[in-house]
Amino acid sequence: MANWTQCGGLALAATLVIAAPAFAQVSLVGEWSPRYHEDQLDRIPGPEPGDYTGLPITDGARLSADSWNASRLTLREHQCKVHIGPYILHGPIQFRIWEEKEPRTQQVIALRMYLNTYEQDRTIWMDGRAHPPEWAPHTFQGFSTGKWDGDILTVYTTHIKQEWIRRNGVPNSEKSTMIEHFIRHGDIMTHLEIWTDPVAFTEPYIRSEDFVLNERTGGNWLWPCEYVDEVVDRPHSDVPNYLPGHNPFEGDFAYRYGVPAEAARGGAETTYPEYQAKLRTLPKPAKPAAAR
């Protein structure tokens, strides 16, 4: 009897150990809606061409953005592309989080997200599985694994497709990786994102957003996208782009807002508070050629 009692005690202890994280953790389950007080201009109306302020971008990413012609979005294959994981929570969105549990042990296998922007599904694996090999396909939301650090959910994402960092053609690359922290305070959740990209960034790009638990659920942006031919008689193989030095909008943003041209071009230096002192010493932007 004593042995059986000991066995029962061990089983109970084991159960408690396994179950303990579930009791200790905050739940992220529910529908969440964003608050846009932070970076509002960037997130809602959208950036203007040539606005690279606050982005720690490489010279290559800057050239790529200068070459970007918005008409590229009229190409068939570009029309239905969706925002990638590192971008999508920064834009207009609502999302739902729920847990996938192992039926017997009730251990959380994954956190699932339905992102109503572009009908995107995202899975954050919580079962300790490895990330896929380098030659596996990439997706817009990438492959994510998560772990709890106290009440903070930390998520690591790889296998992200190429899209953009800012909605004016500043590109990311498929070498992007992302670390996120989901931090809940009552009905508010802060999302902190650390985006690394050896092609586009000279150092990690960090930004955050706040979300509020939404009691009025069901807001969905259904997006059964189907491409159309928007430009008649254009050869199928054309890729709209501006040759270096020929972007007609270059300088417009800086001139309109009185931002020194150098600051408008972005770069790691422009992301730090110390740059404000330098800003005061920089010349006012010249009137762009197109506006003269």
Next chain:
Amino acid sequence: MTTHTKLFAALAIAGSVGFAARTHAQQPAARPAVPAPAASTADLDVYHVGGNVYMLVGAGGNIGVQIGDEGVLVVDTGLAANSARVLAAIRKLSDKPIRWVLNTHFHPDHTGGNEAISKAGSKTNGQPAEVLSHENVLTRMSAPAAKIAIAAWPTDTYFPEEKDIYFNGEAVMLYHEPNAHTDGDSIIFFRKSDVVFAGDTLVTTSYPFIDSANGGSIQGEINALNRLLDIAVPAHEQEGGTFIVPGHGRVCDEADVLEYRDMVTIIRDRIQDMIKRGMTLDQVKAARPTLDYDRHYGSDTGFVTTAGFVEQVYKDLSNPQGKPKVR
């Protein structure tokens, strides 16, 4: 061996193979300038791409395997030194006879195992498995300077724009892309499984290699990428659906090919403009027309260097006679 170790070993071999293969392609009269990499005994990585189709990684170029009741069909055969590993990987997928070998182009990192794989299989009449390619693959491989054994040559070729066969319950389409990576490229489409093998018309690990010494051209390369876009149909919001396996690198869908096509086309546009403005090759190189892509695809060492790619494009666009037209 960890996945990373295996992957590193595979990439190292693939890189060496690519170097050997392309040196051979540029200088058909000479032996490869680097020694062939030693055979590895490590298992190849196997990835289920879709339907009945799998990808083998680590034997040189990516290899395709289609399995079914009728037998096994193999797309490209990797480096000769890795044939035993390729056969072992195929046998883990199916014990049926290997009936077909299809070659996307003639480079030895894609055809090196032809002889061994073909002999390991059989047609229904008992002969080695059929090796099918575009006729220019046979022309290149059978050139005396190539010094490739007859048993490794294609046993069947096609010369029109396309060829199709039906095997294991699905149509398998071969589309010839003239003057792309070489002059004998086939894009191979498994219609039911919805998987495309692009050969080296698509690589995700470097800039494209335009093998101009063997009939490659920048416009043909762009045409091939546009053909891939035409074939591919995404499943939902430009993702998934048709999967495209590159000659080297990771599995893609239409959105990935799109970004690569855009990149090659934009670089073509820039260099074309510089040529129109009378810039010399050195001036074009100094202007860095690939700057925005160099951190991803560029390299100062190895076979496909950034400078080499720019030079290929510059020379090709400077001499447009006989080259494919924009489609």
